[in-house]
Amino acid sequence: MGKAAKNLTEGQKKARRKGKLIVTGWIVGAIVVVIGILVAVGAIGYNGNMNKIKNLEAVGSTIETPVYDAENNSYTITISGDRELKVLHLTDIHIGGGFLSISKDGWAIEAVATLVERVKPDLVIVTGDIAYPVPFQAGTFNNKREAQMFGELMDKLDVYWALTFGNHDTESYSYFDRDEIAKMYYENSLACGGKWDKLLFSPGPDDIYGSCNYTINVKNDNSYVQSFFIMDSNAYMGDDPFGIMWNYDRIHDDQVEWYESEVNRIKALNGGNVVKSMIFFHIPLTQYRDAWEEFRANGYKNTADVTYDYGFAGEGDEKVCCSEEVSPLFDAVLRLGSTKGIFCGHDHLNNWSVEYKGVRLTYGMSIDYLAYFGIYKKYEQRGGTVITVQPDGSFTVKAEPLADGVYRGSEYYPQ
Structure with a gap:
């Protein structure tokens, strides 16, 4: 304590303490006011985007209501005759839901609505990152919103x-954690008679890794012609819980065992005939990296194992952000002979599609306006992917860019 402070009278000391309390109170009050303003702005913006949704026109669907099998965590869609089934694959929507992302959330909503209205799909499959609750970009921790x-x-x-x-x-x-968000989706889904009665979702078996492992089977009259395996590629490895080191998780061994059992179960239901299938998840397999590195090392020309179809590698150094641990899923895919197409997201600037060892590996075009800094100014990577399933279960894949005339398809790496 300085000499001047020592010489203060008791009254002066009391006045000084009171002054400090007043200043502290003003600071705390100002912080509370700022927080209140930000919360109010976020609420107004959120409600504004919800009103935007309410004003959209319904697109509708012409397929019969799918049937849910709770015992096997599976849905069945039935088509007949020569009817095709059109699937729109979307990924990395990245809705922030907070005061910092109001405009970009609105753009994402408009992008999704535009693609659905244009494609008029029978089914939309979203491979993750619907929410982006990163506070310094979104302005909220609330991932349920x-x-x-x-x-x-x-x-x-x-x-x-x-x-x-x-x-x-x-x-x-x-x-909210993964199980809580899964429960929210499930309780609102078709399976539970929820308010989102066209949502096909299941958390999947309780005894395997992940919170959304389930199947959607397609029957043409009395035969199974295609299965969609929806799988949880999880998030980060245990030593990187916040994802700071980009140490991504993978599809675990027990999930692969579940996949194999489902392939065999559906085969048995189909009179012993293997049913064609596709797998949808978020984080790419290491085989995506293997395929692209082989293609790149060969001067962007096809090899014995890699056949390029369309798209480009836009991530830095053409990186594939997969796990460093190899999942046994791809080996199971090759062994079982059912799955001919795998679809993922995650790398927002990669949207290529190649065939690797007889299996189509495809990155979905992303929606993201928020997560990658400056990505709202880019457009070549933004859109969806259209998968058309033929009556016999065979399928075609094509990119569906949001903006017309900006996507050059296979011209990026002409063969």
């Missing part, structure tokens, strides 16, 4: 849809 906003969007568009989780849907610092 983003999920609910997307649910309301799809409900308004009135098309059947399914989803799996990405690494951002349930961050370790988010208000």
Whole structure:
């Protein structure tokens, strides 16, 4: 204590303490006011985007109501005759839901609505990162708000849809964990008679890794012609719970065992005939990296194992952000001979599609306006992917860019 302070009278000391309390009170009050303003702005913006959703026109669906099998965590869609089934694959929507992302959330909503209205799919499959509850970009930790906003969007568009989780849907610092968000989706889904009655979702078996492992089977008259495996590629490895080191998780061994048992179960239902299938998840397999590195090393020309179809590698150094641990899934795919197409998201600037060892590996075009800094100014990577399933279960894949005339398809690496 300085000499001057020692010489203060008791009254002067009391006045000084009172002054400090007043200043502290003003600071705390100002902080509370600022927080209140930000919360109010966020609420107004959120409600504004919800009103935008309410004003959209329904697209509708022409397929029969799918049937849910609770015992096997599976849905069945029935088509007949020569009818095709059109699937729109979307990924990395990245709705922030907070005061910092109001405009970009609105753009994402408009992008999804535009693609659904244009494609008029029978089914939309979203491979994760619907929500982006990163506070310094979104302005909130509340990941349920983003999920609910997307649910309301799809409900308004009135098309059947399914989803799996990405690494951002349930961050370790988010208000709600993976199981809680899965429960919210499930309780609102067709399976439970929920308000989103065109949502096809299941958390999947309790005894395997992940919170959304389930199947959607397609029957043409009395035969199974295609199965969609929706799988949880999880988020981060245990030594990187916040994802700071980009140490991504993978599809675990028990999930692969479940996949194999489902392939065999559906085969048995189909009179012993293997049913063609596709797999949808968020984080790419290491085989995506293997395929692209082989293609790149060969001067961007096809090899014995890699056949290029379309798209480009836009990530830095053409990186594939997969796990460093190899999942046994791809080996199971080759061994079982059912799956001929795998679809993922995660790397927002990669949207290529190649065939690797007889299996089509495809990155979905992303929606993201928020997560990658400056990505709202880019456009070549933004859009969806259209998968058309023929009556016999064979399929075609094509990119569906949001903006017309900006996507050059296979011209990036002409063969």
